[in-house]
Amino acid sequence: MFPANSPPYNAISPPPTNRPMMTAAAAVAALKRSSPAQQSNQRRQSGSSSSSATPLHSVSRQGSVETERERSSTPHPANGEETTATNINEDQENESSTKGNANDPQQTQQDAEAEEEDENKEDLLEADMDAFMQAQMEKQKEDMKLLLENFSSEQLQRYEGYRRSALNRTNVRRLVSQVLNQQCSQTMAIVVAGFSKVYVGEIVEKAREVMEEWGHTGAIRPEHLREANRRYKQEQSAASSVGKKLTVMR
Amino acid sequence: MSDQKEKDAPAQTKETGSGPGRRKTVRKGMFAKDLKLLMYGFGDVSNPASDSIAVMDDLVINYITDMCQEAAKVAESRGKVRVEDFKYVLRKDKKKIGRVEELLYMNDDIRRAKQLFDEKEMDPADEAP
Numbered sequence: 001m002f003p004a005n006s007p008p009y010n011a012i013s014p015p016p017t018n019r020p021m022m023t024a025a026a027a028v029a030a031l032k033r034s035s036p037a038q039q040s041n042q043r044r045q046s047g048s049s050s051s052s053a054t055p056l057h058s059v060s061r062q063g064s065v066e067t068e069r070e071r072s073s074t075p076h077p078a079n080g081e082e083t084t085a086t087n088i089n090e091d092q093e094n095e096s097s098t099k100g101n102a103n104d105p106q107q108t109q110q111d112a113e114a115e116e117e118d119e120n121k122e123d124l125l126e127a128d129m130d131a132f133m134q135a136q137m138e139k140q141k142e143d144m145k146l147l148l149e150n151f152s153s154e155q156l157q158r159y160e161g162y163r164r165s166a167l168n169r170t171n172v173r174r175l176v177s178q179v180l181n182q183q184c185s186q187t188m189a190i191v192v193a194g195f196s197k198v199y200v201g202e203i204v205e206k207a208r209e210v211m212e213e214w215g216h217t218g219a220i221r222p223e224h225l226r227e228a229n230r231r232y233k234q235e236q237s238a239a240s241s242v243g244k245k246l247t248v249m250r
Numbered sequence: 251m252s253d254q255k256e257k258d259a260p261a262q263t264k265e266t267g268s269g270p271g272r273r274k275t276v277r278k279g280m281f282a283k284d285l286k287l288l289m290y291g292f293g294d295v296s297n298p299a300s301d302s303i304a305v306m307d308d309l310v311i312n313y314i315t316d317m318c319q320e321a322a323k324v325a326e327s328r329g330k331v332r333v334e335d336f337k338y339v340l341r342k343d344k345k346k347i348g349r350v351e352e353l354l355y356m357n358d359d360i361r362r363a364k365q366l367f368d369e370k371e372m373d374p375a376d377e378a379p
Contacts (some may be wrong), residue, residue: 135357162291167310171280175311179318180331187357191333192314194353195346197288199313200306202345204292219295222305229309239342 167193203228281307 151159173189184192205221207226216224285306291299321335333354340346 084361097352130355133352157296158291158293160291161287165284165287167281167284167288175280175314176318179315180322182330186273187354188331188333188336188355189337190353191350192317194308195317195336196314198346198349200285200310201292203306203309204294206288208293213281219297219299220289220302221299222301224300225305225309240347 165197167196169193172196203232206231279304279307281310285310 148159149157169186169189172193173184173186176184176188176192203225204220207224208226210227210231211217211220214224282303285303286298289303289306290296294302317336317339318331320339321331324338325331325335337347337350340350
């Protein structure tokens, strides 16, 4: 059996709490007063795979799950040890554990990793991804339960609106088919509707911020939305010009 | 392109015809009903202003169009656009890419559960005396 700690990529196996997670987790973490040590762990782990410098314990009001995309970094050797509920994971684990049996525990960890890594890298990663996602979702559910207990009735209503609402999939499909001039699959419609909902959320949140800045109250007006959109576009272009020289602040 | 505006009489999308004869119109007010609830869920008042909804509708349609065009650019050599192209376009945006992965994962999960359920349905039928 391979030891749990595998240099050089991860010092710790993916702990669900340290991922940049949804608001609920952030809120519950605030409720439980998470330690700064978790943030530094998260930074270490996200450093290798994603390009973010800041730990995204985002205090935004959206509830989107951000998964740690570890494909590029983790050759996690805990192949036979993870127990997952899904069939596909079990198949992959069987595959990788039979190969693991061929390499005796007496063999050095590095040899085993070198041999297995190339062959099983994708399988391992997928098994890990699924196992990890499941762990993350479990944690998420618990956090949400705790948070929901503390919601006022108005908050509960709003939360229900947030969860239940979605863009009409048929319309999305029609729109995408038209723009792309090709038949849009169900999956693609689901994906597009999904991230468009996130977009709506970001714009509405920004509009709320704008309203606060301008000292307005009540319903969101079109001008807030337009200003929010303008800022959103600005941030997008700012984010993509990270590598270039910015001569703005001179 | 001007044909679209001429045929744009009713505000609702009532025709669902298919085939080469159908009108390929993108109606304005496409997402009005959904956006009402959506905006409330994300922080607006329980009855968002109708002009705000219209603006949001425009923004969303533009956004989807832009994203699709970006994805098409990425998939130019391949011709057809796939879900991976969208994932590439969204690579910088953590929230969105996370949401997309979550959705795809849940989609697979549901599919697997359905398959499992169907298999279980079959087995007892086979074994029944």
